[in-house]
Amino acid sequence: MGPEDLEKVLRLLPLRDARQEILVGLDTPDDAAVFMLDEETALVHTLDFFTPIVDDPFLFGQIAAANALSDIYAMGGTPLSAMNIVCFPCSLGMDVLARILEGGLSKVRESGAVLLGGHTVDDDEPKYGLAVTGRVHPERVMTSKGAEPGDLLVLTKPLGTGVLATALKGDFLSEADMKEAVTGMAGLNAAASQAAVLAGAHACTDVTGFGLMGHLLNMLTGHGPGCEVYTSQLPVYPHAREMAGMGMIPAGAHKNRDFLAGKVDISPEVDGIDRDLLFDPQTSGGLLIALPPQGLGAFTEQLGGTEGWTCIGRFTESVSSIIRVVP
Ligand code: CO
Ligand code: CO
Ligand code: CO
Numbered sequence: 001m002g003p004e005d006l007e008k009v010l011r012l013l014p015l016r017d018a019r020q021e022i023l024v025g026l027d028t029p030d031d032a033a034v035f036m037l038d039e040e041t042a043l044v045h046t047l048d049f050f051t052p053i054v055d056d057p058f059l060f061g062q063i064a065a066a067n068a069l070s071d072i073y074a075m076g077g078t079p080l081s082a083m084n085i086v087c088f089p090c091s092l093g094m095d096v097l098a099r100i101l102e103g104g105l106s107k108v109r110e111s112g113a114v115l116l117g118g119h120t121v122d123d124d125e126p127k128y129g130l131a132v133t134g135r136v137h138p139e140r141v142m143t144s145k146g147a148e149p150g151d152l153l154v155l156t157k158p159l160g161t162g163v164l165a166t167a168l169k170g171d172f173l174s175e176a177d178m179k180e181a182v183t184g185m186a187g188l189n190a191a192a193s194q195a196a197v198l199a200g201a202h203a204c205t206d207v208t209g210f211g212l213m214g215h216l217l218n219m220l221t222g223h224g225p226g227c228e229v230y231t232s233q234l235p236v237y238p239h240a241r242e243m244a245g246m247g248m249i250p251a252g253a254h255k256n257r258d259f260l261a262g263k264v265d266i267s268p269e270v271d272g273i274d275r276d277l278l279f280d281p282q283t284s285g286g287l288l289i290a291l292p293p294q295g296l297g298a299f300t301e302q303l304g305g306t307e308g309w310t311c312i313g314r315f316t317e318s319v320s321s322i323i324r325v326v327p
Helices: 003-011 057-074 094-111 161-169 175-186 190-198 211-219 240-245 251-259 272-279 293-303
Strands: 022-024 033-036 042-050 078-088 114-122 127-136 152-155 203-206 226-230 264-266 287-291 310-316 323-326
Touching: 003 251, 042 057, 042 078, 057 078, 057 094, 057 127, 057 175, 057 190, 057 203, 057 287, 078 094, 094 114, 094 127, 152 293, 161 175, 161 240, 161 251, 190 287, 190 293, 203 211, 211 226, 211 251, 211 272, 211 287, 211 323, 240 272, 251 272, 264 272, 287 293
Parallel strands: 078 114, 226 323, 264 323
Antiparallel strands: 022 033, 033 042, 042 127, 078 127, 152 287, 152 310, 203 287, 226 310
16 A cells, blocks of 8 residues: 555544553554563564565565565564465465465574464465564664664665566566565565664664655654765666666556655756656565664674665755755
């Protein structure tokens, strides 16, 4: 669902539960909910599921699971347990479903969590994902808010999965052409999350359906700081620029762009393809981290070099919290 529609629905619900244990609830646009058990322990709850974005069932399972686990990592948490969420047409064959679940299970195990169960619904279109519970120390929760002027904006996976999935559906690309993106989407944000926590990140979220710009806007408060993004630094998966140039832009990108009109100031020098990628909805995207410059050394050391992450901008003094995009 696009950001505009979601906002409309949530506005209709009486969502004001003022329990002290709720550290992160419905009143902030965060990736997962955080519920405190005691002074040492809080639970992190999230769920995510979607329709296949690649044809290979095992890889789809891996990507969907990595995507669901990502919201635990975005909050600085460690996954504990997971439950399968399955919608599936029986006509497709149980061996296909078994491969999807096998892919998901491999990622749950890699995360160190255990799979405890799940629920299946007969449905025309397959969908798969996980509900995940993690743990975090109540004082070490990372949220999307807290960036300060001068912080570096770090992104830990390339962009372009929405464009590539659209091209794959239209048969302009094969799954083999998408190899890097598939591997990237199936990758866990575990190491990036741990590095962010240890480096003292001020804020963190992950880039998914609302695109880079939508999730970056969630990091801003409306009353400072602002953020500057450099498109020359944007990491992009192979073939994504080429496919965006051919017009393989998913509908979600247009929704994201419309929703953010007036909140993102894009320099006229930024080229059209970069503009599209800024709003491209991502599946299992990277973490977006507000990193204080003094944490850069620790962050680099944790992740072992500069591979797999890029500094794409910096937070700035600004009372209006606008995002400025320059080449
Ligand atoms: Co998220
Ligand atoms: Co999510
Ligand atoms: Co049930």
